[in-house]
Each structure stands twice: as C-alpha cells, then as structure tokens.
Amino acid sequence: MIGIRELARHLDISIGTVSRALNGKADVNPETRKRVLEAASTLGYAPNQSGRSLRRGMTGLVGVIVPSDPEQTLVDSVFAAVLNGLRRFLSGRGLDLAIFLYVEAEEDAFSVLQRIAGRRLVDALIISQTQRSDPRIGYLLGRSLPFVAFGRCELEEDHAFVDMDFDAAVGGAVERLAALGHRRMAALVPAGELNYSHLITEQFQATLARLGLPHKAGAVHRCSRGKGGGYEAADALLAEQDIPTAVITADRKLAIGLYKRLNEAGLAPGRDMSVICVNCDAQAQFLSPVLSSYQADLPMLGQELGRALQAALTAEKTGLPAAEFPQILMPMRYVEGGSTSERSGART
Structure with missing residues (x-):
C-alpha cells in the first residue's frame, strides 16, 4: 500500500490535486480524476486515517x-x-x-x-x-x-x-426453588462493589421475605470472582450445620467451582443440591448435569x-x-x- 505522497509522485502531479480528485471535488479535470482513481486502485493507495481523524475531529x-x-x-x-x-x-x-x-x-x-x-x-x-x-x-x-x-x-x-433484568431472574429463581420444596437456600455473589452483586443480593432477600420464608432460609455468600471463589464458597456451605438444599450463583464460573467441590464431597448438583445460575450463557450446557440458568440474548x-x-x-x-x-x-x-x-x- 502507498500513501498520498507516493501516489502524487507516481503521477507527477501535486498532492493537492490528488487529494481533491480522491475526494470527488468538482474543480478537478475528469481525465485527471480518472488517472488518479485508476492509479490508486492499481497501486493499493490507503488513506491516512489519522490525518482524516484530525481534520474531522473524530476517530471513528x-x-x-x-x-x-x-x-x-x-x-x-x-x-x-x-x-x-x-x-x-x-x-x-x-x-x-x-x-x-x-x-x-x-x-x-x-x-x-x-x-x-x-x-x-x-x-x-x-x-x-x-x-x-x-x-x-x-x-x-x-x-x-x-x-x-x-x-x-x-x-x-x-x-x-x-x-x-437481574430482579426478574433472581425472583424467578427463588420462586422456582421454593415451588420445588426448598426452604434453605444460599446465593453466591462476587465480593466488592459490583452493582449486580448488590442487585442479586437485594432481590434474593426480598423474594424470600415475600414468600414468607424464615429469616434463616437464605444466606448470601460474598466470595472472590471465578471458579476459585465458587469452590471456596461451596466449601463454606458444606461446613454449615444446616447445609442449603439449593444455591443461586451470580455467574457460570461460580457454578463451576461449586460443582467441583460438591463432586469432591460425593454430592451431585441436582440430586443433592439444586443449582440455578442467574447470569449465564449457552456454555451451561457443557456442565454435567446441564446447569439450569437464566440467559439473556x-x-x-x-x-x-x-x-x-x-x-x-x-x-x-x-x-x-x-x-x-x-x-x-x-x-x-x-x-x-x-x-x-x-x-x-x-x-x-
């Protein structure tokens, strides 16, 4: 590829004329414009986008x-x-x-x-x-x-x-689990100030209250992000006196860590502990068992x-x-x- 200087040198005409021809200005002779466009195509002319951006005040x-x-x-x-x-x-x-x-x-x-x-x-x-x-x-x-x-x-x-819409997803997840008979639930959310962690926490607690489940029916575990965080949170859940029968996770990676720790303990997701992920994608289908989840387009x-x-x-x-x-x-x-x-x- 060549720039406008090389193109002008090849045609033996001024840079200004080449520029006006390339930009379709009316003051350029039709024959000259044709020569410029043909040479630009043949030689692989590439405009200087940085220069154009400076002139327009836009980067694209x-x-x-x-x-x-x-x-x-x-x-x-x-x-x-x-x-x-x-x-x-x-x-x-x-x-x-x-x-x-x-x-x-x-x-x-x-x-x-x-x-x-x-x-x-x-x-x-x-x-x-x-x-x-x-x-x-x-x-x-x-x-x-x-x-x-x-x-x-x-x-x-x-x-x-x-x-x-985390409110609708979390509310729906809690309602589904309650309808299946679960009365002890936990939610795993990333620690820190990520707003969706707060949204999930608040809706989880609000839905439990709306369904009339006791205060101790749900616990929120704030853990580090990723599979390691899910694994550590699952380890803490299994150490509790009253182990939750159902868990809601804020993402798929937390669910993967949870799966791993349950399997190590000889427990199976679905059979021994129900799991729903409220922020997932099609990758959920590759977990065994397939992860029940809420997914957006x-x-x-x-x-x-x-x-x-x-x-x-x-x-x-x-x-x-x-x-x-x-x-x-x-x-x-x-x-x-x-x-x-x-x-x-x-x-x-």
Missing part, C-alpha cells in the same frame, strides 16, 4: 475498557458475545470497536478511564462492570464524551445504560448497547434532553437443566 472508534486478571485473561464468554453483537452494530455504521485492557492488580478502572478520555482516543465509551457508586459516571457526565453504561449504578439519571444486548450509544452520540450533537437517554433492561429466559430437582437430599 468506540472504546470499551476491559479488566484482565488471572480468572479473566481477556473477556468471559458472556461479555464476548455482547461485544460481538456490539461490533456488528457499529461496523454497519462505519465505526470500529477498540478494547483497552488493564490489569486490576496494577491500576483501577477510573484511572484508565481518565487517561483515555483525557487524550480523546475515542469518539465514545462503553463502561462495564459498573459499581454500586461509580465515580466514572459522574466524571463522564462532566465531559463532552458520549458514553453508555453496560450495567446500572445508584446514579441512574442523566445517562444511558443497558443491563440485564447476548448478541441482541450488544446491539442495544450500540443503539443506546448512537442515541448518546446524537444527544451530544443535538442537545437531546437527558430524559430521552435509553435505559434498557434486557429480559432473561429460564433454561431448564439437570441441576434442579424437588427438595434435594443434601446432608443436614
């Missing part, structure tokens, strides 16, 4: 900031499916998706956001893993950089977000993020009222597996 990029840690080297399968749906939506509108990685043990998400926003590396941002009280939201609201949150936080006004969720982002970009240009920003809760459907049954025979 949408950024997503993704943490990397031992349990999540890049993105998990749920997030990957969402990003694929988002990428497809953006590519159809001439935009590209840029992923910015950072190591959680070395720096925090807010510092990374400040650096990217301060340098204006992208035209818009999608922030993920929203916290209960997320400083990134307030920071971005004070800047002219359009953004959409993948997930809610306590501050829901004045910005667009797309999230899964993840590619569609990615497309909804794209639509919300498009609205945010439009709002930046037109001054659209904040009340018009999309705030979308994506429904999740229940997928029956083999990990649930009538009141299981776990040790008591």
Whole structure:
C-alpha cells in the first residue's frame, strides 16, 4: 500500500490535486480524476486515517475498557458475545470497536478511564462492570464524551445504560426453588462493589421475605470472582450445620467451582443440591448435569448497547434532553437443566 505522497509522485502531479480528485471535488479535470482513481486502485493507495481523524475531529472508534486478571485473561464468554453483537452494530455504521485492557492488580478502572478520555482516543465509551457508586459516571457526565453504561449504578439519571433484568431472574429463581420444596437456600455473589452483586443480593432477600420464608432460609455468600471463589464458597456451605438444599450463583464460573467441590464431597448438583445460575450463557450446557440458568440474548444486548450509544452520540450533537437517554433492561429466559430437582437430599 502507498500513501498520498507516493501516489502524487507516481503521477507527477501535486498532492493537492490528488487529494481533491480522491475526494470527488468538482474543480478537478475528469481525465485527471480518472488517472488518479485508476492509479490508486492499481497501486493499493490507503488513506491516512489519522490525518482524516484530525481534520474531522473524530476517530471513528468506540472504546470499551476491559479488566484482565488471572480468572479473566481477556473477556468471559458472556461479555464476548455482547461485544460481538456490539461490533456488528457499529461496523454497519462505519465505526470500529477498540478494547483497552488493564490489569486490576496494577491500576483501577477510573484511572484508565481518565487517561483515555483525557487524550480523546475515542469518539465514545462503553463502561462495564459498573459499581454500586461509580465515580466514572459522574466524571463522564462532566465531559463532552458520549458514553453508555453496560450495567446500572445508584446514579441512574442523566445517562444511558443497558443491563440485564437481574430482579426478574433472581425472583424467578427463588420462586422456582421454593415451588420445588426448598426452604434453605444460599446465593453466591462476587465480593466488592459490583452493582449486580448488590442487585442479586437485594432481590434474593426480598423474594424470600415475600414468600414468607424464615429469616434463616437464605444466606448470601460474598466470595472472590471465578471458579476459585465458587469452590471456596461451596466449601463454606458444606461446613454449615444446616447445609442449603439449593444455591443461586451470580455467574457460570461460580457454578463451576461449586460443582467441583460438591463432586469432591460425593454430592451431585441436582440430586443433592439444586443449582440455578442467574447470569449465564449457552456454555451451561457443557456442565454435567446441564446447569439450569437464566440467559439473556447476548448478541441482541450488544446491539442495544450500540443503539443506546448512537442515541448518546446524537444527544451530544443535538442537545437531546437527558430524559430521552435509553435505559434498557434486557429480559432473561429460564433454561431448564439437570441441576434442579424437588427438595434435594443434601446432608443436614
């Protein structure tokens, strides 16, 4: 591939004339334009996108900031499916998706956001893993950089977000388990300030109360993220005097750790302890027994993020009222597996 200087040198005409011909300006002789376009095609001319971006004040990029840690080297399968749906939506509108990685043990998400926003590396941002009280939201609201949150936080006004309907999923999971006769349940959620952990915890406790189950009917175990966290939480559950007969997990990795510890104890998910995951994907089918779960249409969720982002970009240009920003809760459907049954025979 060659640039505009090489193309002009090859044709022995000025860079300005080549530029006007490539951009379809009317003041270029038709024969000259034809020569330029034919040479550009033959020689593999590639425009300088950096220069174009500077002139337009746009990069054509949408950024997503993704943490990397031992349990999540890049993105998990749920997030990957969402990003694929988002990428497809953006590519159809001439935009590209840029992923910015950072190591959680070395720096925090807010510092990374400040650096990217301060340098204006992208035209818009999608922030993920929203916290209960997320400083990134307030920071971005004070800047002219359009953004959409993948997930809610306590501050829901004045910005667009797309999230899964965890309230409906958790409520449905508890109701299903109660209908199967389970009266001692536990919920496994990641420790820390991730907002979806709080949403799951609150709905879990609220549904137990609504069903009139006793206070000790449910316990919430906050554990480290990933399979190791699920394993450690399961170990703690098995050490309790009254072992829960049913468990709700916040994601598939926690469920995998739970499965492993139960198997080591000679117990089987479904037979000895019912398990439902409320934030899962099609990978649940590869567990044995198949994990009962609530699943969202993840590619569609990615497309909804794209639509919300498009609205945010439009709002930046037109001054659209904040009340018009999309705030979308994506429904999740229940997928029956083999990990649930009538009141299981776990040790008591």
